[in-house]
Amino acid sequence: MLKCNQIIELTSKQQDTRLLKWERVEMTVHLWMCKTCRYYAKQLGVIQNFAKNIDKHQQSITLSTEAKKRIQDKLKSLQKGN
Ligand SMILES: [Zn+2]
Numbered sequence: 001m002l003k004c005n006q007i008i009e010l011t012s013k014q015q016d017t018r019l020l021k022w023e024r025v026e027m028t029v030h031l032w033m034c035k036t037c038r039y040y041a042k043q044l045g046v047i048q049n050f051a052k053n054i055d056k057h058q059q060s061i062t063l064s065t066e067a068k069k070r071i072q073d074k075l076k077s078l079q080k081g082n
Contacts, residue, residue, distance in 0.1 A: 007037045
């Protein structure tokens with residue numbers, strides 16, 4: 001039976017390489033029983049997916065000229081207000 005810190009290591013390892021069968025079995029059993037590691041694995045998965053999506057859509061994240069102008073105008077009007 002693996003300990004929590006070993007499971008966390010496997011969770012990280014799983015991102016880079018395919019786990020051995022016994023590692024997957026140990027991990028599945030542990031995650032089934034341990035709420036903390038299950039939460040950790042879930043969070044890691046979410047973060048990894050988020051990072052992947054950022055990478056994939058990096059081009060579309062840049063602001064359009066209109067959006068930049070809108071923000072500048074908004075900032076100017078806020079500065080005038082003060
Ligand atoms: Zn655990």
